[in-house]
Every structure is written in structure tokens, then in C-alpha cells.
Amino acid sequence: MTSTESSVGQMVNTVAVDAVAKSFATASTPTTSTPTTRTEADLLGSARVPTEAYWGIHTQRAVENFTLGADRLEAFPSLVSALAVVKQACARANGDYGLLTPEVRGAIEWACEQLRSGQYLDQFPVEMIQGGAGTSTNMNANEVIANLALERLGCEKGSYAVIHPNEQVNKSQSTNDVYPTALKIAMITSTDDLLAALERLTKSFDGKAAEFADIVKIGRTQLQDAVPMTLGQEFETYGVTLRRDRDRLLEAAGHLHEVNLGATAIGTGIAAPAGFAVSAGNHLRELTGRPMRTSEHLIESTQDVGTFTLFSATLKRLAVKLSKICNDLRLLSSGPRSGLGEINLPARQAGSSIMPGKVNPVIPELVNQIAFEVIGADLTVTLAAEGGQLQLNAFEPIIGYSIFRSMEHLKQGMDLLAAFCVDGITANAETLAGHVNGSISIVTALVPQIGYVAATRIAREAQETGASVKTLVLDLALMTPDEFDDLILMRPCSRL
Structure with missing residues (x-):
């Protein structure tokens, strides 16, 4: 990458972050002088995230990468709630195995409950259409839950040494x-x-x-x-x-x-303790109240x-x-x-x-x-x-x-x-009755009474002369008016 390309990339990143941060900053007290962004790091380096955002660097990069204008995660509350209940089930399973302290597990569960109740939907800005097989969605949930849990423990957002999106919230799991x-x-x-x-x-x-x-x-x-x-x-x-x-x-x-919860990356359960799928599945069934079952x-x-x-x-x-x-x-x-x-x-x-x-x-x-x-x-x-x-x-x-x-x-x-x-x-x-009276096809209902040959002759004459089927049938004395009406006004499809 040339120095010019690098500068342009940094400029775009800065503008994007500042635009998001500005929306949070407008809600703060004008006289308070606080930074509008915080810096987080990942394997690609560092990036600025709005200070008030509960999401982190992975979500921020996804916001910048996926800009189709498609619906964001926040437009699908059922999915946000589902992500939270999955994370809560896994937190309980990890607690069963002693992989999370009771304090951390409790904070993560509390954060998940907030999301399940419909709060903090605006903290899910990632677009639904995304590359990465859903990794950005999973990380958005991990980061929001981690930062909510951190605040619950009295820590600042981004204090990932205490609760990390990957280390604790995503423990024994994979996006897959x-x-x-x-x-x-x-x-x-x-x-x-x-x-x-x-x-x-x-x-x-x-x-x-x-x-x-x-x-x-x-x-x-x-x-x-x-x-x-x-x-x-x-x-x-x-x-x-x-x-x-x-x-x-x-x-x-x-x-x-x-x-397939508990499958982790490809289904082998790597990085999760033996039996984790069963444990997480049991908790998932209990939390959702649905007959969830782990794949065989x-x-x-x-x-x-x-x-x-x-x-x-x-x-x-x-x-x-x-x-x-x-x-x-x-x-x-x-x-x-x-x-x-x-x-x-x-x-x-x-x-x-x-x-x-x-x-x-x-x-x-x-x-x-x-x-x-x-x-x-x-x-x-x-x-x-x-x-x-x-x-x-x-x-x-x-x-x-x-x-x-x-x-x-x-x-x-x-x-x-x-x-x-x-x-x-x-x-x-009136229109419906007129269609019935003027229809030649009603002669079909008369076949059991007058026979197919006679019915065909009447249909042909009605077609040629314009006379109604009822008039022709009565003129030929093939049926009485009451007999005719009984056949036509019956409910053919109700008979067995």
C-alpha cells in the first residue's frame, strides 16, 4: 500500500468513526469535556470506537466494511434476543465446568438478560448482509455483552482484562x-x-x-x-x-x-470441554422453553x-x-x-x-x-x-x-x-344470480336427472338461441321448476 493510499484509508476511518461518535456526543452535557472515542486493538492494529458505544473494534470494522445500506441487526430484535440467549446458555455451561468465575458469569448473564428484554438494540449497527459467515454478528454480540457486563462490575468499557469479548463471552464457542x-x-x-x-x-x-x-x-x-x-x-x-x-x-x-451449539469451528468441538454441547444444549432448552435438541x-x-x-x-x-x-x-x-x-x-x-x-x-x-x-x-x-x-x-x-x-x-x-x-x-x-341464470354450464347439474344426451341437446340449443337452460328444460317438461331449483341451488361440494 502506498503512503497516499494509507493516508486516504486513515482519513475515511476517521470520518466514519467521528460521524458515529458525534451522535453519541450530542447526548452528553455540553460543558463536559470528554473524549468522543476510545482506542481498541486487534490483530490488524488499532482503531477508534465511540466512547459511549458498547460495541468494540470488531463491530467498528464491520460497520466500515459493510455499507450496502441493508437492514442492520437492530432491525431484527428476535435475532438479537436469540444471540443473547445463546451466549447466556454458554455462560452457564462454562460456569458448570468452572471456566468462568461466578462473578463474571453473573455479569455476562445479566447483560444477556438486558438484550433479551429488548434493550440496547441501537448497539447492533452491523448490516445483516456481511462477509465472514456471521463473524461480525457474533462479535457485535460478544462486545456489547462484554461491555455491559463490565459496567455491571463497575469497570469502564473496553476493560477487557476483566471480561474479554473472546476470552470470556465467546468461551467454548465459535461463530460457526x-x-x-x-x-x-x-x-x-x-x-x-x-x-x-x-x-x-x-x-x-x-x-x-x-x-x-x-x-x-x-x-x-x-x-x-x-x-x-x-x-x-x-x-x-x-x-x-x-x-x-x-x-x-x-x-x-x-x-x-x-x-449445533457446542460444535465450535467445524463440528469437532475443538477448544470446548468434552460434553459442552450437551450442557449448553440443556441450558438452551431451559432458557428458551423450547424443545431444543443437540444434533447427533x-x-x-x-x-x-x-x-x-x-x-x-x-x-x-x-x-x-x-x-x-x-x-x-x-x-x-x-x-x-x-x-x-x-x-x-x-x-x-x-x-x-x-x-x-x-x-x-x-x-x-x-x-x-x-x-x-x-x-x-x-x-x-x-x-x-x-x-x-x-x-x-x-x-x-x-x-x-x-x-x-x-x-x-x-x-x-x-x-x-x-x-x-x-x-x-x-x-x-344480483350479478352472481345473473351469471347463474345465464350460464349454459349449469346443465351439468341436470345430467343425473335428464341424462347426458338430453343435457347436451339443451346446452347446444341454449348456445344457438340465447335461451336460458331453465327455460328450455321447463318448456320440454323435463323437470318441474322446484326440481330444477333444487338441483341448481344445492351445495355440490358438500355432498359425499
């Missing part, structure tokens, strides 16, 4: 077992919120199914008239298909409970990300189902006068800057786009999983980021779809 374990725990807890949103949407469809139970309409296959059904059956089906996805999500989340083959589970690909694929399945449902809602409400116009979606906003009175199905369109995003994110996860090499997959950061964003957007999308769309849907009963 901490990070995937934390990802899985965070996904498990986030699944609770996702399932709650899914249940709310399902109940919305159930409510509409009951409301529309007696409204007969024409079903359609390949966008062509098919046979009669009720609008209630149409909406009931949406609830059924979503419940099946709930079950699939629960199955996929079940696999997330198997973790730590080397395999350290390099394999198949659980993430399965979970991502399950999210994609849900997204595809939601998008199909939204396609249906947009089509059924199309027009409103020149389309199907069978249902009305709640009007949420003006739909055009040039066409007065136009209203668009903006909520279903939003959910469609979320589905497109989730489908793309699943491809990202697939490619990242395929890109693993030898004993480690280095691309777990993008895997985690993709899945968390998918989960959050799916949750928000389902909440909006339920509250701003499905709950307010109304039926256009």
Missing part, C-alpha cells in the same frame, strides 16, 4: 455454532407471530364463508364457466388451504429445533443448511397460496361493471391520477408483490445453500436475512389483507 443456532431460535420465535397473522387471515375467510353460504354462483375452470357452487364454498376453500400451510409451517419449524452429528450439522432451505421453501409455498388467492380476489372484483364484478373489495384509495372514480385492488396487489419477493428470496436461499464448501457454508448471513425479511413481510401482508380487504368484502348477489 453460535450464529446458526441464533438464526434458528429467532426463526422459531418469529414463526409464532407469522402463525398468529395466518390464523387471523384464516378466520377472516371463515367469516366470509359463513356470510356467503347461501349465495349461489358459477364456478370456473380455465376461466370458463364450470358448474354451480356457492360463494361461501369459494371463501371456505381459502381458509382450508391456509390451514394446511399452517400445518406445513409447524412441521418445518420443528426441524429448526435441532442445533455436529460436523454434518455445521456444514449443512438444509433446514433453512426447507423452511424457506415452506414460506414460498405460503406466498404462492396467498398470491393465488389475491389473484382470485382481483379477478372476482374486476370491472366493476365491465368485468366479473361478483364481489366488492373495500375501497382504500383513489386508483388513478387521470381517471376519476377509479379504485384499484391495492391490498391484494401489495400481497402479490410480497409473494414475488418471497419467491425470489427462496431462490437466494437455494443458491446460498448450494454455494457451501467443505466444512462450512459462508453464506448464512444472506440466508438469515432473506428468511427474516420474508417472514416479516408475509406477516404484515396477511394482517393487512385481513383487516383492509377480506373483512370488508361484500357480494354482488
Whole structure:
């Protein structure tokens, strides 16, 4: 590196640190003259860290290296909490082996509890998309926990001779077992919120199914008239298909409970005492209240990300189902006068800057786009999983980021779809009845009564003359009006 390049690098580093430090300094008393940064060292040398920051040099370098503008760790409280519970479980296990003094262990556990309660999220400025297989995330947690613990003991931040991010907080651990374990725990807890949103949407469809139970309409296959059904059956089906996805999500989340904590670098447990994986796993199960279990083959589970690909694929399945449902809602409400116009979606906003009175199905369109995003994110996860090499997959950061964003957007999308769309849907009963009366396909329901040949003749004549099927059937005295109505107004899909 030339002297010019070195000077430029130092200038960039100084500007970056000062910018962050300034945000902390503004909160201090103007009359107090205190340094805005402290100096920490690592294998690359030294660097300046904001004095008030609980993070340290490793986090600072990550902040400077990863500047895509992607979401930071602080945007994912579930992940920060999961990192803290992993560190707390390991602190207890290390205490069991006498590797931490009771005082240090207690301070680390206290710090972890602060993070688990949702405090200090602003101390996690590292972007989710990062190189290093999650090392920056792990070190961000190590440094914040260490400095919180130091303050708990009455020491200044950076007093690492007392509690060191690597020596004590990260003892018997590696990023390669901490990070995937934390990802899985965070996904498990986030699944609770996702399932709650899914249940709310399902109940919305159930409510509409009951409301529309007696409204007969024409079903359609390949966008062509098919046979009669009720609008209630149409909406009931949406609830059924979503419940099946709930079950699939629960199955996929079940696999997330198997973790490789205690594997350390590549699964051999190097630098950890014998039996540490079992001890840490027991503490993790106790702290989370979840049925966490230690993998039976730590080397395999350290390099394999198949659980993430399965979970991502399950999210994609849900997204595809939601998008199909939204396609249906947009089509059924199309027009409103020149389309199907069978249902009305709640009007949420003006739909055009040039066409007065136009209203668009903006909520279903939003959910469609979320589905497109989730489908793309699943491809990202697939490619990242395929890109693993030898004993480690280095691309777990993008895997985690993709899945968390998918989960959050799916949750928000389902909440909006339920509250701003499905709950307010109304039926256009007259339009639906008109479609039924004018449909030729309803002749299918008459086949058991009048036979296929007669039904075909009536269908052809209705097509050629424009007469209704009911009129032709009655004119030929093939059925009475009551017999005809009983067949058409029945619920075909409810019969076994």
C-alpha cells in the first residue's frame, strides 16, 4: 500500500468513526469535556470506537466494511434476543465446568438478560448482509455483552482484562455454532407471530364463508364457466388451504429445533470441554422453553443448511397460496361493471391520477408483490445453500436475512389483507344470480336427472338461441321448476 493510499484509508476511518461518535456526543452535557472515542486493538492494529458505544473494534470494522445500506441487526430484535440467549446458555455451561468465575458469569448473564428484554438494540449497527459467515454478528454480540457486563462490575468499557469479548463471552464457542443456532431460535420465535397473522387471515375467510353460504354462483375452470357452487364454498376453500400451510409451517419449524451449539469451528468441538454441547444444549432448552435438541452429528450439522432451505421453501409455498388467492380476489372484483364484478373489495384509495372514480385492488396487489419477493428470496436461499464448501457454508448471513425479511413481510401482508380487504368484502348477489341464470354450464347439474344426451341437446340449443337452460328444460317438461331449483341451488361440494 502506498503512503497516499494509507493516508486516504486513515482519513475515511476517521470520518466514519467521528460521524458515529458525534451522535453519541450530542447526548452528553455540553460543558463536559470528554473524549468522543476510545482506542481498541486487534490483530490488524488499532482503531477508534465511540466512547459511549458498547460495541468494540470488531463491530467498528464491520460497520466500515459493510455499507450496502441493508437492514442492520437492530432491525431484527428476535435475532438479537436469540444471540443473547445463546451466549447466556454458554455462560452457564462454562460456569458448570468452572471456566468462568461466578462473578463474571453473573455479569455476562445479566447483560444477556438486558438484550433479551429488548434493550440496547441501537448497539447492533452491523448490516445483516456481511462477509465472514456471521463473524461480525457474533462479535457485535460478544462486545456489547462484554461491555455491559463490565459496567455491571463497575469497570469502564473496553476493560477487557476483566471480561474479554473472546476470552470470556465467546468461551467454548465459535461463530460457526453460535450464529446458526441464533438464526434458528429467532426463526422459531418469529414463526409464532407469522402463525398468529395466518390464523387471523384464516378466520377472516371463515367469516366470509359463513356470510356467503347461501349465495349461489358459477364456478370456473380455465376461466370458463364450470358448474354451480356457492360463494361461501369459494371463501371456505381459502381458509382450508391456509390451514394446511399452517400445518406445513409447524412441521418445518420443528426441524429448526435441532442445533449445533457446542460444535465450535467445524463440528469437532475443538477448544470446548468434552460434553459442552450437551450442557449448553440443556441450558438452551431451559432458557428458551423450547424443545431444543443437540444434533447427533455436529460436523454434518455445521456444514449443512438444509433446514433453512426447507423452511424457506415452506414460506414460498405460503406466498404462492396467498398470491393465488389475491389473484382470485382481483379477478372476482374486476370491472366493476365491465368485468366479473361478483364481489366488492373495500375501497382504500383513489386508483388513478387521470381517471376519476377509479379504485384499484391495492391490498391484494401489495400481497402479490410480497409473494414475488418471497419467491425470489427462496431462490437466494437455494443458491446460498448450494454455494457451501467443505466444512462450512459462508453464506448464512444472506440466508438469515432473506428468511427474516420474508417472514416479516408475509406477516404484515396477511394482517393487512385481513383487516383492509377480506373483512370488508361484500357480494354482488344480483350479478352472481345473473351469471347463474345465464350460464349454459349449469346443465351439468341436470345430467343425473335428464341424462347426458338430453343435457347436451339443451346446452347446444341454449348456445344457438340465447335461451336460458331453465327455460328450455321447463318448456320440454323435463323437470318441474322446484326440481330444477333444487338441483341448481344445492351445495355440490358438500355432498359425499
